[in-house]
Amino acid sequence: xxxxxxxxxxxxxxxxxxxxxxxxxxxxxxxxxxxxxxxxxxxxxxxxxxxxxxxxxxxxxxxxxxxxxxxxxxxxxxxxxxxxxxxxxxxxxxxxxxxxxxxxxxxxxxxxxxxxxxxxxxxxxxxxxxxxxxxxxxxxxxxxxxxxxxxxxxxxxxxxxxxxxxxxxxxxxxxxxxxxxxxxxx
Numbered sequence: 001x002x003x004x005x006x007x008x009x010x011x012x013x014x015x016x017x018x019x020x021x022x023x024x025x026x027x028x029x030x031x032x033x034x035x036x037x038x039x040x041x042x043x044x045x046x047x048x049x050x051x052x053x054x055x056x057x058x059x060x061x062x063x064x065x066x067x068x069x070x071x072x073x074x075x076x077x078x079x080x081x082x083x084x085x086x087x088x089x090x091x092x093x094x095x096x097x098x099x100x101x102x103x104x105x106x107x108x109x110x111x112x113x114x115x116x117x118x119x120x121x122x123x124x125x126x127x128x129x130x131x132x133x134x135x136x137x138x139x140x141x142x143x144x145x146x147x148x149x150x151x152x153x154x155x156x157x158x159x160x161x162x163x164x165x166x167x168x169x170x171x172x173x174x175x176x177x178x179x180x181x182x183x184x185x186x
Contacts, residue, residue, distance in 0.1 A: 007100060011051040011178055015098075019044025025168060032085075033168070039091050040171065046098055047178050064105040071098035090134065097127050097179060104186055119186045131180045138173040142166065143183045 020039035028034050050067070078092035104118035 003052045005055060007181075008051055008053040011181055012048045014174055015044050015048035015051060017044075017179045018171045018178070019048060021147075021167065021171050025171075035081075036087065036091070037168075039074060039078065040175070042070075043094055043098070044171075044175055044181075046071065047175065047182065050098070050101065051178070051182060059105070065103050067102035068106065070093050070098050071102060075099055093127075093130060094175075094179065097131075097183065100124075100127065101182060103184060106179060124186055126185060128180065128183050131176050131183065133171060133178060135176040138169055138176060140174065142169055 016126065019041045022044055025033050025037035030038065030175045072095075075092060075095040078095050078123070082088040084094055100119065100123065105116050108118035
């Protein structure tokens with residue numbers, strides 16, 4: 001990623017915090033939460049490492065090849081999982097975007113340092129449109145529809161940090177914003 005160094009470090013922090021929260025979600029008592037949280041943690045930490053400014057660490061070509069391989073496997077896993085749940089289509093597109101950005105860094109390594117563009121403009125544009133829509137959709141879902149009633153009856157169970165749907169959605173929103181920022185600088 002190129003651009004202002006401070007913005008890159010903020011993106012690194014945002015993605016690392018999102019990845020860390022996804023690790024917490026892996027301890028959820030709900031199977032679907034645990035199932036998706038691992039892939040989202042991989043995405044968060046992968047995006048954090050990819051966003052480190054090239055002025056600090058210029059990754060060698062083999063590192064980008066490793067990125068492409070890891071996220072290629074994640075793409076195949078998401079493709080397989082998408083058969084059972086529509087939610088995994090988003091994971092599929094996100095993992096594909098990571099493979100795409102890795103391939104762009106392999107073919108034009110100077111682009112990471114801010115020395116030119118990389119990638120195919122139509123594909124980059126399509127991914128930008130998707131993630132812009134996803135960010136707007138996710139943000140709108142976080143806005144409460146009305147007043148929230150406190151304490152809906154007696155024996156309500158305590159919800160753990162990994163089981164809070166609004167925090168999981170905020171995490172996905174943060175990673176969507178991060179993906180948008182990374183694609184904009186590609």
